[in-house]
Amino acid sequence: MAVSVFVGGSVDGYLAREDDALDFLPPGSGEPHGYAEFWASVDALVIGRRTYETVLGFAEWPYGTKRVVVLSATPLARAAPPAARIEHMAGAPADIVARLHASGAAHLYIDGGLTIQGFLRAGCVDRLTVTRVPVLIGRGIPLFGSLDGDLLLEHVATQAYPSGLVKSEYRVLPNPKGARG
Amino acid sequence: MAVSVFVGGSVDGYLAREDDALDFLPPGSGEPHGYAEFWASVDALVIGRRTYETVLGFAEWPYGTKRVVVLSATPLARAAPPAARIEHMAGAPADIVARLHASGAAHLYIDGGLTIQGFLRAGCVDRLTVTRVPVLIGRGIPLFGSLDGDLLLEHVATQAYPSGLVKSEYRVLPNPKGARG
Numbered sequence: 001m002a003v004s005v006f007v008g009g010s011v012d013g014y015l016a017r018e019d020d021a022l023d024f025l026p027p028g029s030g031e032p033h034g035y036a037e038f039w040a041s042v043d044a045l046v047i048g049r050r051t052y053e054t055v056l057g058f059a060e061w062p063y064g065t066k067r068v069v070v071l072s073a074t075p076l077a078r079a080a081p082p083a084a085r086i087e088h089m090a091g092a093p094a095d096i097v098a099r100l101h102a103s104g105a106a107h108l109y110i111d112g113g114l115t116i117q118g119f120l121r122a123g124c125v126d127r128l129t130v131t132r133v134p135v136l137i138g139r140g141i142p143l144f145g146s147l148d149g150d151l152l153l154e155h156v157a158t159q160a161y162p163s164g165l166v167k168s169e170y171r172v173l174p175n176p177k178g179a180r181g
Numbered sequence: 182m183a184v185s186v187f188v189g190g191s192v193d194g195y196l197a198r199e200d201d202a203l204d205f206l207p208p209g210s211g212e213p214h215g216y217a218e219f220w221a222s223v224d225a226l227v228i229g230r231r232t233y234e235t236v237l238g239f240a241e242w243p244y245g246t247k248r249v250v251v252l253s254a255t256p257l258a259r260a261a262p263p264a265a266r267i268e269h270m271a272g273a274p275a276d277i278v279a280r281l282h283a284s285g286a287a288h289l290y291i292d293g294g295l296t297i298q299g300f301l302r303a304g305c306v307d308r309l310t311v312t313r314v315p316v317l318i319g320r321g322i323p324l325f326g327s328l329d330g331d332l333l334l335e336h337v338a339t340q341a342y343p344s345g346l347v348k349s350e351y352r353v354l355p356n357p358k359g360a361r362g
Contacts (some may be wrong), residue, residue, distance in 0.1 A: 011311065011334060011351070012325035013194040024331060120317065130192065134336045134351060136301065138328025144193035147319025150205060153192060155315045155345035164336035166349050170192070170315060 001101050003108045003124055005116050006038050007143055008131040008165075014140030015113060020054075024135050031163045033131055043105035044069055046096065046119075051112035053078060069100065071115060093122035117145035123175045128153065134164035149175060182282050184289045184305055186297050187219050188324055189312040189346075195321030196294060201235075205316050212344045214312055224286035225250055227277065227300075232293035234259060250281065252296060274303035298326035304356045309334065315345035330356060 008025070009015040016022055045063060047055075049072040055062060061081045069087045070076055080086040089096055100108055110119045119125050130143065153170035160166045189206070190196040197203055226244060228236075230253040236243060242262045250268045251257060261267040270277055281289055291300045300306050311324070334351035341347045 011309075011349075013323075128192075132349070134334035136325060136328060136332040136334065138326070138331070142194075144317060145319070147317060150319070151317040153315035153317065153345070155341060155347065158339060158341040158347050160336060160339040160349075164334070166336065166339050166347075168192075168313070168341075168347050 001106050002126045003097055003110060003119065004038070004042070004127040004129070005110050005120070005125050006035065006129045006131075007111075007116065008133060009143045010135050010137045010140070011132050012136045012138065013143050014137050015143045016141045017137065018140055020141070024137050025133055026163060026165075031161055031165065033159070033161055033165050033167050034129075038109075038129070039066075041107055042109040043067065043107045044100055045109045045111060046071065046100070046115065048072070048112045048115040049074075049076065050114065052076065056080070067105065069096070071096065093119045093124040097124050113141055113143075114145075120151060120172075121145070121147055123151075123172075125172050127156075128170045128172055129167060130170075131165055131167040134166075151175065182287050183307045184278055184291060184300065185219070185223070185308040185310070186291050186301070186306050187216065187310045187312075188292075188297065189314060190324045191316050191318045191321070192313050193317045193319065194324050195318050196324045197322045198318065199321055201322070205318050206314055207344060207346075212342055212346065214340070214342055214346050214348050215310075219290075219310070220247075222288055223290040224248065224288045225281055226290045226292060227252065227281070227296065228291075229253070229293045229296040230255075230257065231295065233257070237261070248286065250277070252277065274300045274305040278305050294322055294324075295326075301332060301353075302326070302328055304332070304353075306353050308337075309351045309353055310348060311351075312346055312348040315347075332356065 044067040046069045052070045056078055061084050065085050067085050069089050071089055073090050076088050110116055152173040154173055156169040158168040225248040227250045233251045237259055242265050246266050248266050250270050252270055254271050257269050291297055333354040335354055337350040339349040
């Protein structure tokens with residue numbers, strides 16, 4: 001069982017500009033950097049309502065028939081396309097992880113700025129992959145948010161790609177008691 | 182001639198905690214990661230008044246007999262130790278770079294949070310080396326600051342070290358006219 005975050009952003013740590021624009025990312029994500037293999041290994045994607053509504057505005061539903069869990073304290077106002085496999089859940093990250101694991105999902109993929117931050121803060125992420133695009137944009141929506149204490153990481157692997165992408169994979173270590181913060 | 186920044190921080194982009202503490206860094210910078218070689222190649226270190234005064238509080242002057250330029254709009258209130266090689270300058274980053282190059286310094290090392298941000302914003306940095314320590318600390322003093330436009334980088338090399346440090350070197354490309362920002 002694993003709970004993964006797989007994010008990309010600028011070298012100065014932004015996943016998007018302040019207006020959500022992603023124009024600083026290379027077209028088509030630059031080049032293959034393991035995302036397809038990662039995606040194929042995922043049993044369920046967990047996103048928040050904001051990401052869900054953004055994605056509903058796309059010309060095409062991007063998640064195929066992958067199981068998608070939308071976290072929202074309120075009912076989802078907008079319906080997903082017929083082929084989409086959507087579930088609505090609400091609750092704390094640890095509860096969501098437990099319910100999904102109980103339902104047979106061995107590998108969860110947590111995505112969306114606030115959802116990622118909430119799962120990290122709750123200590124519910126095992127694996128963190130960060131890909132840096134070679135640019136400084138100076139301001140934007142940060143990749144990471146505040147925490148209640150340090151999260152120690154263990155470096156697993158780093159790979160640099162010809163286009164300048166640098167991808168680092170980490171394991172998130174269990175939060176030690178008495179961590180500062 | 183080159184103007185370099187060589188910084189380290191957490192994976193979530195902080196060079197220190199909010200109270201300047203560096204306790205999240207591994208003892209002794211973790212392991213050799215090229216800093217000594219970099220330092221040996223530097224002709225002059227450029228720091229701000231705040232870094233200068235912090236360093237004066239150390240038990241020992243850390244810069245040996247390396248030429249150190251302290252930027253300050255006002256005279257330096259505190260004197261450096263006798264062996265230190267200190268110059269006081271004031272001015273815009275481009276002027277400082279021009280004066281130092283004219284004085285024979287071919288390789289400048291810009292250090293200190295606000296000084297780095299000012300030189301990056303002014304487009305006066307050629308080489309950027311960022312070393313990431315495997316931890317998320319959630320809040321602190323950011324490695325990078327706001328910019329007037331994007332700074333495009335060219336990836337030169339990335340190296341991962343056994344302790345989990347990941348060092349990436351970039352060239353800073355000339356700022357294109359009409360850059361967004």
